[in-house]
Amino acid sequence: MTNATDFPLGRRVMAMIEDLAQHTDEPGRLTRLYLSDAHRRAADATLRLMQEAGLNAHIDALGSVIGRVEGANPGAPALLIGSHIDSVVDAGRYDGNLGVVLGIVVVEALKRQGIAPACPIEIVAFGDEENVRFPTNLSTSQALAGRFNPAWLDGRDQDGISFRDALIRFGGDPGGAAALARDRARYRGYLEVHIEQGPLLEAKDLPIGIVSAINGITRARASVIGEAGHAGTVPMNMRRDALAAVAEMIGIVERAGSTRTDTVATVGVVQVQPGAINVIPARVDFTLDARSPDDAVRLAMLQDIVTECQAAAQRRNVSFTIEPFMESPATPMDKGLIGRLEEAVRCLGIEPLHLSSGAGHDAVAMANLCPSAMLFVRCKDGISHNPAESITTEDADVAARVLIDAVKRIAA
């Protein structure tokens, strides 16, 4: 039982999360794609929360909500804190939103404590982190880092609506993206708190952890082509079964991910042709998602996977092709900021666990602008991108206290 007097910061976080969770494009479940009506309403609500916290806030040309408090020394490089308020389809309520409201909670707490931060603080609610609606890649945070790609504006959603048109409808300004680029001399760092989206903190019985790096990712599509045949009449030793070959390759991928430290390798999609109970599969397409905090390790893992799959294909007399279509290098978090987060975690008597982030985050883009770091908050059963996504009020309170302490240290 949580009493009304327990975990006041955690309860404040949960109240704001609850507020934002109302804004959805689909009744009965949370879906808030970039530049949708629900995104607009959530941005307006975020703007209001920021203004109520005393921030000088606005919604920028790409729909990000940005609030600033000048602090004791308005000329000093600012500290950015944020995350995103867009969501996947049928999402949980914490992914992204948690990092935004924690930023606001920090500003509220400093104000309540009568502390003017030593440097300006900017809270930011990005809009395009999930990259679900348009073929973009962290467009709103890349804009701040000066890396917005104007070609993204021509991308279309599944209804054929372009990013450009959706942005105009949202109230944004397609021509204003370039001007969002920040002067890197004016920023000292970016902090993002996010749910872990994995089970490690829960397994270690820790409320919070410090991200050491955001994993690099390779994604690829692979195909095996064998030969169809009647499942009753072609002897086993005369078969060129594409599915049996891919089964062996899935084993290769699993072993490649398992035998290295901190790597993961996943086959998530398998499509079998013709896909009939009595026909030997002629062709199987599958996907590969391989990640590591160390780019050299990831590339070596990939090379091993390709080499072993080629050998299996040759032995089975089937063809094998693999085409990587996404390569995202690892993003190490800033050592200086990690040190401050570690001090803040220790101050609460919590062992500072360092873990890599398997998922991408706005911090990947922001690391191009300024030193960046992330905190992970324990989430129930490691579940995310799902309505069952859940954190405790107590853990939200811990996250708020760690962040407030860290901001004081970093701003100083």
Place this chain on the structure above:
Amino acid sequence: MTNATDFPLGRRVMAMIEDLAQHTDEPGRLTRLYLSDAHRRAADATLRLMQEAGLNAHIDALGSVIGRVEGANPGAPALLIGSHIDSVVDAGRYDGNLGVVLGIVVVEALKRQGIAPACPIEIVAFGDEENVRFPTNLSTSQALAGRFNPAWLDGRDQDGISFRDALIRFGGDPGGAAALARDRARYRGYLEVHIEQGPLLEAKDLPIGIVSAINGITRARASVIGEAGHAGTVPMNMRRDALAAVAEMIGIVERAGSTRTDTVATVGVVQVQPGAINVIPARVDFTLDARSPDDAVRLAMLQDIVTECQAAAQRRNVSFTIEPFMESPATPMDKGLIGRLEEAVRCLGIEPLHLSSGAGHDAVAMANLCPSAMLFVRCKDGISHNPAESITTEDADVAARVLIDAVKRIAA
């Protein structure tokens, strides 16, 4: 080059095959499902071919075309020769049709040779061998064997049309199925010639082979349920990846089929949920098709597959269920008839190769009525159920000569 004077029987077979191949429900490809308009036209064409050969022919209550010639001794038990004229979707032209037209060619040849067969001969063109349209199992040949299941009449095709209604529309008589059952004392045997649908004869460089048994089949649906998770954030050793488990099971199935003599075991369908590149698969459904000419071997193979899959599931902490939904025992062919076929094959200077049939045939049903046997004809690359299905005129000629000789021996 085939000269006009070469292989006259083979050319006659090919001409009739060509005639029947015109009747399709889909322009541009051969699709002739049971009781369709194309099936009706093909049945009428078959009836005409039989009548032209001097057979007393009719289309029965279930759409099978049956022609009879009384021979020298009308009271003697008759010899049945036949196969089917229905097809799969996008079929080849030889599967089924070959065995029907060869029966007609036999009658034509005997007539041309001025030989009255020693016993009556019935040629039959069954209509429901592929079991593609309705949930039946060899309904038209089972009817002759007295095993027509009246519940089949309530089965529906994918457009919701019942077997009963389709039969009435075809011009058949749903109430007449039971009366089709033959008196077994009046039949001495059933012969069916069919394309091999496999690569063995081609590999052995033989035009024809003798079927020793039609394999027993077990078909089953299996499911593995693990746990979905983010492909980037769940460490390999904490995963319950349903697809990785099924990949191991596909390997188990492949080994189980490969390590025994004359067995095959196939996974033809795999469906992955949720099936996203960045999500660890939560559930995978797959099918199993396992066959052997020896029922004890098939059941032992199945038991091994289930035991090993259960062990893999337990080790991986995923659930595994498997439900057999079709069990068809093996059908050994009649030794007496096999002996006659062997003599006829040897007479052409061909080594009589005995092979099991991996696919089911009307002979499975007819073996319930009378001694049954089958000949296989070499087909190009072992391909069937495909427009690329092909046999040579020379091999068709060999098949006709073997069948004519065998019929003389069996009728005597």
